[in-house]
Amino acid sequence: MTAVWAIFKKELRIYFVSPLAYVFLSVFLFLSGLFFYLGLTVNGEASLRVMLGNLAITMLFVLPMLTMRHFAEEQKAGTFELLMTSPVPLGSLILGKWAASIVLCLLMFLGTLIFPAVLAYYGDPDWGVMATSYLGLILCSFAFCAAGLFASSLTTDQVAAGLAGIIILLPFWLIGSATSFTTNETLRQILESAALLTHLRGFTRGVIDSADLAYFASFSFIFLFLTYRTLESRRWR
Amino acid sequence: MNRSLKRKLSYGTNASLVTVFVVALVVLLFGVSERHRFRWDFSAEGSNRLQRDTLNKIRLIQLAGEPVRITGFTAQSGKQDSYYKNRALRDLLEEMDLASGSISCRFIDFDRERLTAEALGVTQYATVVVQRGEGRVDLRDRDLFRRRGRGENRTLEFLGEAAINQALSRLMSDQKRVIYSLVGHGEFKIDSTDPDGLAEVVALLEQEHYEVKELDLVRDRAEGSPPAVPDDASALLLARPRTMLSLPESDALVEYVSRGGAVMVLVDVGLPPPRLLARLGISVPDGTVMDKRMVYPYNDRPVLLYGRHSITRDLTDMDLVTVLSHVAPLKWADPAPDGIMYEGLLKTSRRGWIEMGGATENGLPVFDSRYDTRGPVTVALAIRALPGKGLVMANSPAARLVIMGDADWSTNAVINEGPGNKTFAVNTFRWLVGDEERLSVVGRPTSVRKLALTEEDTHMIRWVALGLGPVCVLMIGAAVWASRRGR
Numbered sequence: 001m002t003a004v005w006a007i008f009k010k011e012l013r014i015y016f017v018s019p020l021a022y023v024f025l026s027v028f029l030f031l032s033g034l035f036f037y038l039g040l041t042v043n044g045e046a047s048l049r050v051m052l053g054n055l056a057i058t059m060l061f062v063l064p065m066l067t068m069r070h071f072a073e074e075q076k077a078g079t080f081e082l083l084m085t086s087p088v089p090l091g092s093l094i095l096g097k098w099a100a101s102i103v104l105c106l107l108m109f110l111g112t113l114i115f116p117a118v119l120a121y122y123g124d125p126d127w128g129v130m131a132t133s134y135l136g137l138i139l140c141s142f143a144f145c146a147a148g149l150f151a152s153s154l155t156t157d158q159v160a161a162g163l164a165g166i167i168i169l170l171p172f173w174l175i176g177s178a179t180s181f182t183t184n185e186t187l188r189q190i191l192e193s194a195a196l197l198t199h200l201r202g203f204t205r206g207v208i209d210s211a212d213l214a215y216f217a218s219f220s221f222i223f224l225f226l227t228y229r230t231l232e233s234r235r236w237r
Numbered sequence: 238m239n240r241s242l243k244r245k246l247s248y249g250t251n252a253s254l255v256t257v258f259v260v261a262l263v264v265l266l267f268g269v270s271e272r273h274r275f276r277w278d279f280s281a282e283g284s285n286r287l288q289r290d291t292l293n294k295i296r297l298i299q300l301a302g303e304p305v306r307i308t309g310f311t312a313q314s315g316k317q318d319s320y321y322k323n324r325a326l327r328d329l330l331e332e333m334d335l336a337s338g339s340i341s342c343r344f345i346d347f348d349r350e351r352l353t354a355e356a357l358g359v360t361q362y363a364t365v366v367v368q369r370g371e372g373r374v375d376l377r378d379r380d381l382f383r384r385r386g387r388g389e390n391r392t393l394e395f396l397g398e399a400a401i402n403q404a405l406s407r408l409m410s411d412q413k414r415v416i417y418s419l420v421g422h423g424e425f426k427i428d429s430t431d432p433d434g435l436a437e438v439v440a441l442l443e444q445e446h447y448e449v450k451e452l453d454l455v456r457d458r459a460e461g462s463p464p465a466v467p468d469d470a471s472a473l474l475l476a477r478p479r480t481m482l483s484l485p486e487s488d489a490l491v492e493y494v495s496r497g498g499a500v501m502v503l504v505d506v507g508l509p510p511p512r513l514l515a516r517l518g519i520s521v522p523d524g525t526v527m528d529k530r531m532v533y534p535y536n537d538r539p540v541l542l543y544g545r546h547s548i549t550r551d552l553t554d555m556d557l558v559t560v561l562s563h564v565a566p567l568k569w570a571d572p573a574p575d576g577i578m579y580e581g582l583l584k585t586s587r588r589g590w591i592e593m594g595g596a597t598e599n600g601l602p603v604f605d606s607r608y609d610t611r612g613p614v615t616v617a618l619a620i621r622a623l624p625g626k627g628l629v630m631a632n633s634p635a636a637r638l639v640i641m642g643d644a645d646w647s648t649n650a651v652i653n654e655g656p657g658n659k660t661f662a663v664n665t666f667r668w669l670v671g672d673e674e675r676l677s678v679v680g681r682p683t684s685v686r687k688l689a690l691t692e693e694d695t696h697m698i699r700w701v702a703l704g705l706g707p708v709c710v711l712m713i714g715a716a717v718w719a720s721r722r723g724r
Contacts, residue, residue, distance in 0.1 A: 017721065022714025029706035037702045041695060045321075111706045118698055128279035185341075193271055205328055206280030214270035218263045225263075229256050236248040 003088045007096025008103075011070070015104055024066060024104075029111045031058050036115045046123035048115060049204050052133045055112075056140050056200055059105075060173055063141065064165025066104065067148030070097045071231065072161040084234065094227050098145055105141035109134060129206035136203025139216035140196070144169060146223035153230040172196045172219075274335070287332055289551060291398055294405045298369075299339040305369045305408065307333060307340065307401065310347040310354060312363040312378070318393050322363055322382060325395040333401070365397070367404040374404035403444035410446050414471035414670050417452035423479030425648060427451060432650035435476060438662045445663060447471070447670075454486045466493035471670040475502045475511060477644030487512040494622060497633035499669035503644035506565040516628060517620055518570030518577055519640055526564040526614050526642065527602055528589035532655075536601050537563045539589055539616075544581035546619055547673055548639075548664045552657045559583065560655030565642035566591045566614045576626025582639070583617035590614065616642040619668070637669050 015021040032055055039050025074080040083093060119125040144165075151165035152158075176195030179188045192198050199212040278285040287295075298305055309330050312322035323344075330342035345353055347362050357366050363378040376397075383394045418427045418435070427449050430436045439449045452473070454464035464485050466473055473493060482490070490513045494500060504510045510521045528539030538560055543549035552559065561583070569579045589612030595605030604611065620638040625631035645651050652658045667673065 016717065019714055019718060022710055022717070026707040026710040026714070029710060030703060033702035033704075033706060037699055040698060042320075049324075111710065114701065114706060118701060122694060122698075126281045128281055132279050193268075201331070202276075205285050206278060207285045208277045208279065209274055210276070211267075211271045211274040214267050218267040222260055222263055225259055226256065229252055233249075233252055236245060 001092075003092035004096045004099065007088065007093055008099045011097050011100030012103060015100065020066075021104060024062065025108055025111060028058070028062060028108045031055070032112045032115070036112075036118075046119050046125040048119070048125075048130055048133055051112075051115065052137055052204055053200075055137060056196075057173065059137075059141060059144055060169050061166055063101070063105070063144040064148040064151055064169065065162045067097075067101050067145055068152050068158045068162035068165060070101075070149055071152040071227075072156055072158045075156040076158075080234075084231075090228060090231055094149065094224055094231070098149055098224060101145040101148070102142060105145065106138065109137060109141075126206065129204070132203045132206050132208055135208070136200050136212075139203075139213070140200060143196075143216050143219040143223070146220040146227070150223040150227045150230065153227045168223075169196075276335070285328065285332060287336055288398060288402075289555075291333075291402050291405075292336065294402060294409070295333070295337045295340060297409060298405065299337050301409070302339075303370050304339045304341065305367065305405065307342040307365060307367050308353070308357060308359075309342070309344045309365045310359055310362060311345070314348070316362075318382070321393055321395075322378075326363070326365070326381065326397055329395075329397045329401070365401065365404075367401060367408065369405075369408040372408045374407050376400045376404060399444055403446065406444070406446040413446055413448045415467075415469050416442060416447050416449045416472045416474060416666060416670075417466065417470045418449060418474040418476060419454065419478065419482075420451045421453045421455060422482060423477075425476040425644065427476075430649060433645075433648050435647060435649070437649045437652050438647050438659070441659055441663050442666055445667070445672075447666060449474075454489050455483070464489040466490070466498065470498065472499040472501065472666060475500065476647070477503050477505050477508065478511060479508055481509045482511055484512075491516060491628070494636045494638070495628055495630050495633065497624065497629055497636050499637045499671075501639045501641075501665060501669060503641050503647065504565055505642075505644050506563055514640065516574075517622070517638065517640075518574045519618075519620075520568045520570075521642065522566050522568055522591060522610075524566060524591040524593045524610070526566050526585060526589060526612075526616055527592045527604075528585045528612070530586065530588070532558075532560050535562070539564065539585050541583045541616060542586060542613075543583060544618075546580050546582055548619065548661070548668045549582055552660055552664075557657035557660060558655050559657040559661045560646060560651065561616060561641070561643040562645040562651055562654075563643065564616045566610075567616060567618060567640060567642050569615070569618065574627055576623040576628060578621040578623065580619045580621075581615050581617075582619055583641075584615045585612040587611075587613055637671075639665050639669060 032051060035051040035054040035058075036048065039045070039048075039054075042050075071080065074083060084090075116125060116127075116130050119130075147168050148161075148165040151168055152161040154164055155161050172194065173196050175191045176197040179191050179195075182188050182191070193215075199209075199215040202209045202212050307330060309326045311326075312319040327344045330344045333340050334342035347354055347359075354360070359366060359375075361377060363381060365376040365381065367374045367376065380400045381395065381397045383396055384392070418424065420426075425433060425435050427435045427439045442449055452467070452470075454466070457467075458464045466489055470493070473490070475490075490500065490511065494513065494516075500513070502511060502514065504514075504521050506525050510519075514520070525537065526539055527537075528541075530540040532538035532540055541559060541561060543553045543559075545553075573579060590604045591610040591612075591614055592602045593605075593608040593610070595608040596603050618640055620636075620640065622629045622636040622638070624633050624635055629636050646655070646658055647662055652662070655661075
């Protein structure tokens with residue numbers, strides 16, 4: 001746990017001493033504001049549903065860019081070998097980096113809390129729905145960060161890692177729409193079960209479903225596990 | 238093969254197998270969690286929960302075995318409210334799909350899946366097709382959505398669950414049951430949308446696949462024959478006749494009951510009760526029903542308690558009050574006439590009484606033992622008349638009747654005043670016609686929480702949303718950068 005904490009602190013410090021985090025945060029907040037404003041003026045509803053739905057797809061592109069440097073940079077700079085030979089267990093290394101990315105995401109979401117305040121000032125929003133929507137977004141960021149870390153573990157090129165992260169995540173977003181191209185009921189159900197949107201929608205409606213929680217937990221676990229296996233394979237490759 | 242390659246192959250195979258095994262295990266666990274899911278609804282009005290009535294119907298479909306397929310098509314994009322319509326419909330279909338394996342739902346983009354629309358013969362946006370076996374009901378936009386109010390107060394109501402409920406009722410029952418409403422004596426009109434009309438309650442009954450028709454026993458009889466209730470009548474409603482029914486009409490009612498008919502009689506204070514009630518041992522004493530606890534702010538609406546009966550079971554469970562207005566007391570014969578069984582549906586508390594005049598307090602009537610009769614006072618009761626004993630013929634089913642000491646509770650003016658009124662009305666008819674398995678709580682439409690923003694508000698929100706957050710973060714970033722440069 002100490003090792004996870006040490007890695008976590010180090011990664012978070014790197015984020016905030018470089019302009020990267022601030023640029024990401026301001027771009028993210030600007031886009032959130034845009035989606036919020038458009039959702040409000042076009043639909044006139046006291047809800048964050050439009051904004052949160054659009055933020056999830058924004059995160060799909062932004063988060064791999066945020067996590068791309070984690071292992072790719074270490075490998076390129078040659079510090080990865082040092083890390084592998086240090087007493088820090090590989091699992092702690094991955095968890096520390098993952099936790100740092102998540103905390104940055106949480107800070108991003110913290111900045112968007114101004115929008116519920118605006119809604120409360122002008123109308124009567126549904127706080128239950130709002131809370132579950134944020135929970136969905138947070139779980140989504142867990143999953144995206146895990147996939148981003150995995151992409152970063154695959155290559156030494158940061159840009160390639162960022163693109164790989166998007167390429168890994170994009171199909172999970174698009175397969176929800178692919179259901180309209182099949183008449184096979186079983187295939188349709190499998191595609192829907194695998195689609196990110198299917199599992200995010202419940203949260204945006206105020207529903208917490210154990211299957212949705214299990215989906216995001218499984219998604220994050222699988223990609224963290226794959227990251228572990230990929231990095232571990234460097235010991236014998 | 239050299240040793241290094243052998244080693245790599247061995248490690249690689251091992252790592253791949255472990256990875257595949259772990260991933261497969263996680264996917265399997267996720268699959269299990271999809272099949273055995275738990276759901277918690279945190280929305281303010283529980284708007285994601287299906288109503289008890291819908292769940293009850295789904296249960297009946299599951300028991301019957303024949304599955305139902307519901308296909309919803311999107312509203313036309315770009316049209317007013319299309320965003321809400323699509324969202325409301327998709328959400329409902331998702332909930333119904335998850336509710337039971339006997340119902341499969343799909344929400345289809347009308348523009349992208351024209352072939353599916355054509356295969357189902359659907360030509361309009363925002364259509365829902367409900368299919369069960371050979372049966373099919375199409376629901377259009379106007380069945381699913383309703384606009385209320387004007388200008389800033391305009392709201393869009395989603396009636397989808399009620400409409401699909403109705404469609405399920407249609408598909409579950411082979412034929413429409415007919416409820417006749419007696420006319421010719423100043424009764425409430427079934428098609429009137431005036432405050433004293435019954436249009437709202439009739440609409441609810443029609444959702445349940447009942448057909449409500451007017452019946453004038455004198456006018457509608459065959460030439461030369463005495464008045465009679467038609468054979469296709471599943472139930473008869475006497476909605477507060479203001480004048481006495483003629484003797485032949487009363488005989489027709491008694492004859493209908495003797496055939497095992499189902500009748501609902503609504504009487505009111507000061508109006509003559511139908512003669513049929515005397516045959517059942519029911520009298521309507523003079524006076525008005527009062528209680529220490531009244532429905533605020535009225536002084537003629539006592540807070541009533543439910544009796545133990547299948548009609549009121551769910552209302553009691555969910556604590557939904559039925560509101561009656563200016564209520565007449567009911568009294569039954571003790572002992573009851575042969576073959577007659579009484580079951581109380583609504584009564585006052587022990588602090589209720591029959592007001593006959595006397596003392597008042599601050600202008601409001603209070604119990605005066607010199608004139609008034611102490612409660613509890615029964616104001617609605619269900620009656621079963623058993624066959625072969627007195628009133629009902631031996632080879633007929635038991636007759637069912639519901640008598641109520643108020644008629645206003647079912648009118649357009651009062652039906653929405655009590656959270657239980659609609660359910661009480663629908664459940665009463667379900668019980669009368671023998672649809673007891675359908676007894677449940679009737680729900681309300683869901684509406685959208687809209688904001689009424691002025692142009693000034695919109696400007697303010699634009700600057701707060703687009704400027705405040707990013708500028709603050711950039712300023713913090715600049716400060717950090719400057720402090721680091723300064724070191």
